[in-house]
Amino acid sequence: MGTYRAPVEDMNFLIDELLDVGSVLGSIPDFADFGIGPELTTALVDEAAKLAGDELAPLRRVGDEHPAVCADGAVTTSPGYDAALQQLGAGGWVGISSDPNYGGQGLPEIYNTVGHEMWNAANMALGLAPLLSSGAALAIHAHGTEEQKQTYLEKMHTGEWMGTMNLTESGAGSDLGVMKAKAVPEGDHYRISGQKIFITWGDHQATENIIHLVLAKLPDAPAGSRGISLFIVPKFLVNEDGSLGERNDVYPVSCEHKLGIHGSPTCVMAFGDNEGAIGYLLGEENRGLACMFTMMNEARHKVGVQALGAAEGSLQKAIAYARDRVQGGVPIIEHADVKRMLLNMKSLCEAMRALAYTESVTMDLAHRGPQDQRAGQQARIDLMIPVIKGWLSEVAQEVTSLGVQVHGGMGYVEETGAAQYLRDVRITPIYEGTNGIQAADLVSRKLGRDGGATMEAVLEELRGTVAQLRAADDERLHGIAEALDAALADQERATQVVLQALASDTGTAMGASFEYMMQTGYLFGGWHLGRSALVALERLRGGSDNPFYEAKIGTALYYAEQILPRCAAHAGAVATAGGSLQSFPQEWI
Template sequence: MANYRAPLDDMSFLIDEVLDAGTQLGQLPAFAELGVGSELTSALLSEAAKLAGDVFSPLRRVADQQPASCSDGKVSITPGYAEALQQLGQGGWLGITADPAYQGQGLPELYGTAASEMWNSADMALALAPILSSGAALTIAAHGTEEQKQRYLPKMHSGEWSGTMNLTEAGAGSDLGVMQARAVPEGDHYRLYGQKIFITWGDHEACDNIIHLVLAKLPDAPEGSRGISLFIVPKYLVNADGSLAERNDVFPVSCEHKLGIHGSPTCVMAFGESEGAIGYLLGEENRGLACMFTMMNEARLKIGLQGLSIGQGAYQQALEYARERVQGGVPIVQHPDVRRMLLTMKSLIEAMRALLYSESLTLDLAHSGPEADRPAQQARIDLMIPIIKGWLTEVGQELASLGLQVHGGMGYIEETGAAQYLRDVRISAIYEGTNGIQAADLVSRKLGRDSGATMAKVLAAVAATVAELAQSDNDSLLAVGRALSATLEQFQGSTEQLLKALQENPDIALGSSFDYMMQAGYLLGGWQLARAAQVAQQRLAEGADNDFYRQKLATMSFYAEQILPRCAGHAGAVATAAGMLHQYPEDWL
């Protein structure tokens, strides 16, 4: 099994030609001095690809077989992991999109997304460490005092320190309002007591310190989620000059034994088992959940990315196997059903990447674009995040399963490594809010809060692309346009039905929210794939003699023929949500 090889051609094509990052971002004040454009894209992606292929990828199978473990309040991680994370920090990758005022690189999120895709394809368990650390740093940057930013961020961006988020407690799950962790005021700090579970990269010795962000309740706090505050709780306390002081009262109790991502130390963390863990308020009292959502939204984008990343890794291995495995006198890549599976994987991967990169650009525009445009861009990315997290991770599971299926019986044998992709990606539909929660958020909050106005703007952009396709002189694009037009009409009908259901019976709307989320993903992924196909056709019309562009057109045609019809099934389920799904008696289940 060869090491992971980054699909640099498709990544560069999307960033430079389809999204035109040099124009969209390069002229913004925040990025004007960075030289955003094809030269930066090529240099950055090439270096990230080397790290993914040469450093991360060889550790994927090692970590699966030599998982993280916990003993006597200390976590041991997979051999090679510490060195890989140190290389990540030394290369400036941990602060790639962070503020240069705090030792970040200040690059657009679009580039950070591309780099993170490669690392997650190469070894998802290892890539979780920078995802959590950058999310914690982002939360401190958004809500911390200047003193807190100066104290923690430079060393988190350099990789000398890492970060975590501590939300979940045993018996609470996603219902954070019933948490038991408490924080007691003591002078200029607080003492924290309680346990948290499922803490990704909760403890390790790969860096000098770990900055935990912990949700807890103050004495006499309001009931439910309105009474939650957020605290910075360092593994080692930090002196005024930035040097490390004594060990804080926070320790790992155990590492979870998991289905996949074995190399990632998922810890039960104990705070205040003796004198109380010292913590510092981040943001305002009783506003912790709002602060933590800064990190959670960042994490949800990156978890969605994991569905794409694992799909790419699984596809790469399946394609390699299909070209080598001979059956019936020919490589199985020539067998029609294997061809179906591989084309399904390829087309969905390219649609997922196109959607993810497009919305990473939206995130950049929301943060750094023209001031007057930022609210609309923020509304769009808020709408898109549950779709990206939910649809990409659901499809990622399908792709990992197809990759295993291409291997036949050998896929079911652990030695091939095909099964690991399926085991690793399965968590992505669960953590950072299950996909049912993402679907409910999409419909009840993001769609409902403005009566569908933001979704209407997105669909107007889809309609504009459909109109352009209808004017094409290319038969393939004309056919794609017809398929996309019919799918758009179906989705507009689903949207109208759900907006009505939200007013009349929200339970019916929630019952069909998952199908609506999936319908949205397939439509919007197809839209972005069609935009890419338009650019490819334009390059060919200009005289380019490049099979890559011909592949883009062919892949979009396959997607329109074989994948877009899935939307009709989801539309049908949305249309009948008031039927037996809603009426079935609970005690008959």
């Protein structure tokens, strides 16, 4: 019941009709030879959907019931996982948007994004592996020497090797400045020693090598986070001819016993317990955090997409159950409250998808678009990343919890598989920077650094969408316009409250930051559903009888009526963040 099948019609609609990537990206020199457009999109989306549904999804419950285990310095993965990861690599999916000069496919980021949604909807524990590996390769591409790029990237992009990121240490959490891992210079390399925790896919046998990116401190490093360097530490050293050499001194100590994503080996990793692990400096000494954040920004976008994938999987399972389960003589999908829950799930999933896909195009425009537009596009994606990571992962918890609720008591029984989505997705608000960190980043760095100018530029686009909705010859779109306009006014007021607090009382600004992040997410999600409704109406007025377009308008209207009012509640909390939240004595908590 509820086998995952990718929502290809909505994916194709977003890529080719709402975002029109053929026109927006097709003329960029890097993409000019690909023939970006509906034919390519359909071929790629259909192929990815087949792989996700037929090969990855059946392993979701397998990994949950038969977790990865660590013994004698090696990890044994869940049954079928190694072969599935090898299929992803062989199909070119791991490096689909990576530099073709180093073994990547060179396609736009939107196709990487749609792939990651599918892998994580089908099997989140497995989908984590290519997510982290792509981020590690991106860091090497951005900061590595030409020799390092030639040594590592092609095999990482083709999935023959995999990458990890090693930041966290026991007792350090997000405070990386107190880390204890050390790097001692030795000729043309360094000797790395120390232990890292929570290392996703830290060890396995799916690929012949694993390229660890490790944060560590040099002996004379400055104190705190300013003294952190980043190192490439391969599981097997690489010879000059590209062949694998001796085993490096890096081993898994254990696998964590987690709430969810059981099939993902989350390892404690030991570096240098014997003679010391050999590592190679990536970027400049004491500039490791700057290098790692190249990877982190990519990963944070994909964590939002990952949360979307889990939410979509939960939605599909809930719909299938609600259509089959009969109560009171009718399928429960006909019960008003079940219908409410399913529509909340559906509208939130489509809003999340529209936001994440839209900003994946922004990523390409920032990196490869017209030179005179890149700075503005980069400012926009910088603003959007914490919203995508934070809002999507928060909302996905609601969606997957509703998925359990639709099942009733059977949702609380593990055999149905409904609860796994909720358990799996719970990690997404935590890793790659907790959502409190995302909210603080949104407010203090992204909003504060330009006095809200980038936010205002986005809101101006939104005002244009409201005007188009009001001008449409359909009363439903007028209703969407009014709801969006009210939420927009709330956003304008909340933005000014936050900016004023940043100037006078950072404690109040930080206290308001989470509410502001959520308000922003709900507004932007509704905005893109409104844009989708405009496109759908145009298709219907053009003679289409595809019920998808009617459903698209209906979903946007439901979101406007039932979800967008949440913006007002968050705005109210933002406005009062300087009150009892600040004055409440800690000893009363």
